[in-house]
Amino acid sequence: MEIRPIFASLRKHRIPACLIVLEIALACAVLCNAVFMISQRVSDIHLGNAIDEQGTATVVLRGTDDKLVGSDIPRNLAALRGIAGVQAVAVTSTLPLSHNNWGWSFGLDPDATISDQKSHNVSLYFVGEGADQALGLRLLQGRFFNGDEYAGSKFDTAPLPETHVVVITQSLAKKLWPGQSALGKTLYSMPHYYAVIGVVADVLRPAIGTHSGPYTYDSTYYPISAGGSKGVLAYYVIRSAPQDRERILREAEQKLASLNPGAVTKAQTYSDIREKYFADMSSMAWMLVLVCVVMLAVTAFGIVGLTSFWVGQRRRQIGIRRAVGATRGHIMQYFQTENLLLTSVGVVVGMALAFGINLYLMQHYEMSRMPWYYLPGGALALWLLGQASVFGPAQKAASVPPVVATRSV
Amino acid sequence: MFAYYLDLALRSLKRNKVLTALMVLAIAVGIGASMTTLTVVHLLSGDPIPGKSGVLFFPQVDPENPARADHTEPYPAMDYRSATDLWNAHRADRQALVTSSPVKVRAPETGRPPLILSMLSTTADFFPMFEVPFQYGSGWSAQDDASHARVAVISADLNAKLFGGANSVGRSLRVRDTDVRIVGVLKPWRPTPLFYDPWSQNFSKTEDVFAPFASSMEINEGNFQAYTCWHVPDDTHHLQNSDCVWVWLWVELDSPAKANSYARFVTDYAEQQKAMGRFAIGKEHVRVRDVMTMLTARGMVPDDVRLQAWLASAFLAICLFNAVGLLLAKFLRRSGEIGVRRALGASRRAIFSQCLVEAGVIGLLGGFFGWLLTLTGLWLVRQQPVDYAHLAHVDTVMFLTTFVTAVATSLLAGLIPALRASRVVPAWQLKAL
Numbered sequence: 088m089e090i091r092p093i094f095a096s097l098r099k100h101r102i103p104a105c106l107i108v109l110e111i112a113l114a115c116a117v118l119c120n121a122v123f124m125i126s127q128r129v130s131d132i133h134l135g136n137a138i139d140e141q142g143t144a145t146v147v148l149r150g151t152d153d154k155l156v157g158s159d160i161p162r163n164l165a166a167l168r169g170i171a172g173v174q175a176v177a178v179t180s181t182l183p184l185s186h187n188n189w190g191w192s193f194g195l196d197p198d199a200t201i202s203d204q205k206s207h208n209v210s211l212y213f214v215g216e217g218a219d220q221a222l223g224l225r226l227l228q229g230r231f232f233n234g235d236e237y238a239g240s241k242f243d244t245a246p247l248p249e250t251h252v253v254v255i256t257q258s259l260a261k262k263l264w265p266g267q268s269a270l271g272k273t274l275y276s277m278p279h280y281y282a283v284i285g286v287v288a289d290v291l292r293p294a295i296g297t298h299s300g301p302y303t304y305d306s307t308y309y310p311i312s313a314g315g316s317k318g319v320l321a322y323y324v325i326r327s328a329p330q331d332r333e334r335i336l337r338e339a340e341q342k343l344a345s346l347n348p349g350a351v352t353k354a355q356t357y358s359d360i361r362e363k364y365f366a367d368m369s370s371m372a373w374m375l376v377l378v379c380v381v382m383l384a385v386t387a388f389g390i391v392g393l394t395s396f397w398v399g400q401r402r403r404q405i406g407i408r409r410a411v412g413a414t415r416g417h418i419m420q421y422f423q424t425e426n427l428l429l430t431s432v433g434v435v436v437g438m439a440l441a442f443g444i445n446l447y448l449m450q451h452y453e454m455s456r457m458p459w460y461y462l463p464g465g466a467l468a469l470w471l472l473g474q475a476s477v478f479g480p481a482q483k484a485a486s487v488p489p490v491v492a493t494r495s496v
Numbered sequence: 497m498f499a500y501y502l503d504l505a506l507r508s509l510k511r512n513k514v515l516t517a518l519m520v521l522a523i524a525v526g527i528g529a530s531m532t533t534l535t536v537v538h539l540l541s542g543d544p545i546p547g548k549s550g551v552l553f554f555p556q557v558d559p560e561n562p563a564r565a566d567h568t569e570p571y572p573a574m575d576y577r578s579a580t581d582l583w584n585a586h587r588a589d590r591q592a593l594v595t596s597s598p599v600k601v602r603a604p605e606t607g608r609p610p611l612i613l614s615m616l617s618t619t620a621d622f623f624p625m626f627e628v629p630f631q632y633g634s635g636w637s638a639q640d641d642a643s644h645a646r647v648a649v650i651s652a653d654l655n656a657k658l659f660g661g662a663n664s665v666g667r668s669l670r671v672r673d674t675d676v677r678i679v680g681v682l683k684p685w686r687p688t689p690l691f692y693d694p695w696s697q698n699f700s701k702t703e704d705v706f707a708p709f710a711s712s713m714e715i716n717e718g719n720f721q722a723y724t725c726w727h728v729p730d731d732t733h734h735l736q737n738s739d740c741v742w743v744w745l746w747v748e749l750d751s752p753a754k755a756n757s758y759a760r761f762v763t764d765y766a767e768q769q770k771a772m773g774r775f776a777i778g779k780e781h782v783r784v785r786d787v788m789t790m791l792t793a794r795g796m797v798p799d800d801v802r803l804q805a806w807l808a809s810a811f812l813a814i815c816l817f818n819a820v821g822l823l824l825a826k827f828l829r830r831s832g833e834i835g836v837r838r839a840l841g842a843s844r845r846a847i848f849s850q851c852l853v854e855a856g857v858i859g860l861l862g863g864f865f866g867w868l869l870t871l872t873g874l875w876l877v878r879q880q881p882v883d884y885a886h887l888a889h890v891d892t893v894m895f896l897t898t899f900v901t902a903v904a905t906s907l908l909a910g911l912i913p914a915l916r917a918s919r920v921v922p923a924w925q926l927k928a929l
Contacts, residue, residue: 102824102912102916103821103824103825106817106818106820106821106824107817107821109817110814110817110818110821113810113813113814113817114814116810117807117810117811117814121807124803149598149600149612150600150610150612153718200727200728201725201726201727201728202560202562202564202726202727204564204565204566244730244731244732244733245728245729245730245731245732246728246729246732247728276728277728278728279728297799297800349600349610350610351600351609351610351611351612363881366881367800367880367881367882370880370881370882371800371804374804375807378529378807378808378811381525381529381811382811382814385522385525385526385814385815385818386814386818388518388521388522388818389522389817389818389821389822392515392518392519392818392821392822392825393821393822393825395515396822396825396826396829397825399829400825400828400829448803452799452802452803453799
């Protein structure tokens with residue numbers, strides 16, 4: 088295929104050719120970045136979370152009397168256990184993705200304080216007896232808390248409980264003590280210290296910020312007795328078979344409301360909590376999908392429109408070529424090659440632009456580096472789009488009969 | 497002449513309906529997408545209290561001691577002592593301490609179940625300072641602040657919920673375990689963004705219960721939460737003496753001279769505290785920003801929205817390139833016709849304006865449909881689960897901007913093609929006919 092005539096003809100249509108190249112370049116750049124953003128959001132929405140998400144539900148009970156929690160909590164738990172189909176119940180201070188985040192910073196040296204630069208910020212989960220069962224935590228190493236540890240732990244005036252044991256997630260264990268077993272190691276924040284007695288599979292923090300990152304799974308668990316909980320244990324976690332969950336949740340809310348007439352209840356299944364947390368993220372992802380689709384459609388229409396015009400403009404030349412022996416295939420190929428050339432220039436510029444935009448976004452927004460394969464991926468998409476949209480006009484060009492050449496001369 | 501060009505343009509557009517539709521659609525979609533996001537950005541970066549935002553200031557000092565090396569800005573809150581020290585000096589025209597906490601509220605007489613609400617603890621000047629509108633009654637007095645009076649102001653929402661919207665001034669409300677007397681009921685009031693409370697979500701509703709600062713410290717003791725702490729508080733239930741920031745101070749300073757002298761006063765205070773050894777950083781971390789400066793520093797427009805605005809602008813550019821290409825092709829295809837007109841005596845300027853009129857018609861149509869798409873887009877935004885959804889409406893400024901953008905876009909798009917068309921050489925075209 089001779090491409091010199093194509094160049095010669097494009098040189099005569101410099102402005103439209105440049106425009107189509109620019110359009111393709113911009114489309115390629117936006118497409119790469121938008122698809123990357125979509126993929127990041129989709130992976131955030133599907134972040135793993137090692138609790139029984141399908142089987143847990145919660146009733147949040149607020150406005151109770153802090154002085155009576157020592158007897159109220161056991162009574163409430165007993166009532167919940169009485170509901171048919173309940174597998175386990177427990178109280179906790181918060182749940183993953185509930186937005187109710189208590190953070191604290193710990194160091195690894197005995198003199199570490201909360202404000203040390205080197206301290207690691209983690210989320211605190213205070214849990215009552217049976218929380219591992221109710222949440223469906225997966226223990227990987229060590230053990231969960233025993234009855235004495237629950238009973239002996241309480242809040243004094245400080246925001247950290249008076250206990251010396253902690254269970255942490257696997258990611259946190261690996262980060263704090265790379266290559267070593269975390270069991271028996273200690274977290275310090277003067278004057279508190281907690282020895283790691285167990286490691287559980289990764290559970291999300293109550294709030295993970297706008298995007299997931301290296302801190303997404305930095306969760307820690309502390310035992311707390313009902314009587315010493317000072318009202319932090321507000322989340323009644325109820326575990327059941329997924330199909331019983333809705334009914335049990337309704338019954339549980341009624342029971343807790345009637346047992347605690349002065350309190351305020353709020354019932355949610357865990358799926359609701361998760362869906363709510365990611366709601367705006369998923370709406371943003373859909374918005375991006377919409378933008379990509381419409382943008383590609385506009386680009387395709389642009390190519391169709393412009394090529395159609397070129398075909399119309401060159402009817403006579405096409406006729407002459409056909410008259411002197413060019414086959415329909417040759418004519419098709421001409422327009423397809425022309426489009427391939429334009430698109431290629433466009434995607435080369437576009438890939439550079441996409442990379443630049445990604446750098447800019449990394450600097451000004453919480454955005455990570457785009458993996459390299461997004462660039463050729465975007466290029467391929469636009470090549471295909473170009474070829475697909477040029478097909479119709481090219482076929483129209485190929486159907487120009489040779490006799491056209493003779494008509495208006 | 498213009499009418500004739502318009503007629504020509506309409507004829508030409510009618511000749512190839514599909515292409516015309518494509519061009520109009522491309523411009524409409526580009527405008528619809530970009531104006532929807534720009535409207536959202538415009539609304540989110542709006543002035544929450546127009547007319548007064550220039551005289552309301554948000555002083556900041558940095559009580560963190562020892563200071564962290566990576567800490568370049570003071571926290572958007574103060575510790576109790578700094579805030580009350582500055583407040584007690586009464587150096588501003590008006591001044592309000594502000595903090596918020598969750599609290600259980602019920603109206604015993606109504607028999608309705610209790611609610612967990614957000615309570616704003618503040619001082620008397622809050623209401624006149626922020627021009628808070630009252631439906632019934634009024635705010636409390638400085639005397640009430642001083643005497644720890646058990647009074648409260650409630651929102652229109654809460655009044656509707658508890659008292660069916662009736663005048664509830666004088667009735668009593670149980671806030672946690674204390675009975676307080678309602679002295680005022682607000683009209684619906686929703687400054688957006690919710691600038692005075694840097695802790696809440698930017699576009700959330702206002703608090704439902706407003707109570708005097710000193711009284712609420714007693715009523716809701718133990719439920720106040722710190723924005724952050726740099727030392728473990730000895731008693732989490734009593735933040736007054738802790739190394740935590742959790743109180744905001746707002747001041748009204750009616751003239752630039754007063755604003756300057758207040759800034760000096762805060763600087764002197766920070767320096768003095770540093771000299772005493774209480775602060776690690778003195779004047780370097782003093783900020784006295786007015787509302788808009790503070791909002792800009794805080795970055796009120798969510799990242800997602802700004803990203804969308806960028807995306808939409810790129811999208812508009814694509815649509816623009818598209819329109820230019822198509823118009824160019826369209827005009828040049830008529831080179832023969834243009835050649836004849838030129839040969840018959842039409843000037844370049846005449847050809848140029850004829851083409852521009854045609855581009856303008858496409859732009860107007862595109863602008864109209866783009867405006868419809870913007871309305872649709874904003875309706876879609878209102879359906880989104882985001883806290884600024886209620887804001888998404890077209891205002892006059894954005895309505896005009898949309899139309900001007902549409903016509904400017906298409907004229908811009910028409911400019912190159914029209915220029916190119918007006919340079920058609922008549923002789924060549926006539927020969928080719």
